[in-house]
Amino acid sequence: MLGIVSKAVSLLFILAGTLIVVTYGGSTDPLVSVIGMFAGMLLWSIGLALMGASKSGQVKPPPPTITEIRCEDPSCDFKEIRDFQEGDYIMMPVDANCPKCQGSLSIYGIYISAEDESDKVSKI
Numbered sequence: 500m501l502g503i504v505s506k507a508v509s510l511l512f513i514l515a516g517t518l519i520v521v522t523y524g525g526s527t528d529p530l531v532s533v534i535g536m537f538a539g540m541l542l543w544s545i546g547l548a549l550m551g552a553s554k555s556g557q558v559k560p561p562p563p564t565i566t567e568i569r570c571e572d573p574s575c576d577f578k579e580i581r582d583f584q585e586g587d588y589i590m591m592p593v594d595a596n597c598p599k600c601q602g603s604l605s606i607y608g609i610y611i612s613a614e615d616e617s618d619k620v621s622k623i
């Protein structure tokens with residue numbers, strides 16, 4: 500939403516700059532022409548700068564969240580990682596049985612994968 504607004508504002512600056520150049524740039528008075536051109540260029544550069552800023556400040560997609568499922572049997576070491584699904588919470592029982600010991604499974608942890616270091620995860 501913010502990106503759209505800043506894009507609209509930057510387009511407005513570029514549009515206004517064009518309008519000023521068109522209106523005053525072709526003036527027979529050289530002073531008006533120069534000032535018009537200069538003002539137009541200034542608005543253009545502001546608009547382009549804003550556009551660049553909005554581009555770099557684009558909202559990144561949320562980092563991937565993963566859910567770690569573990570077997571509830573302490574003697575069993577089964578664990579599984581899957582994509583986080585809405586409604587997942589820690590200690591939530593999973594509607595599936597352990598493929599190793601047929602014991603019940605539950606969610607052990609929910610993690611956000613760091614974007615740059617995919618091997619490092621931080622626990623919520």
Ligand SMILES: [Zn+2]
Nearest residue numbers: 570575597600
């Ligand atoms: Zn198990």
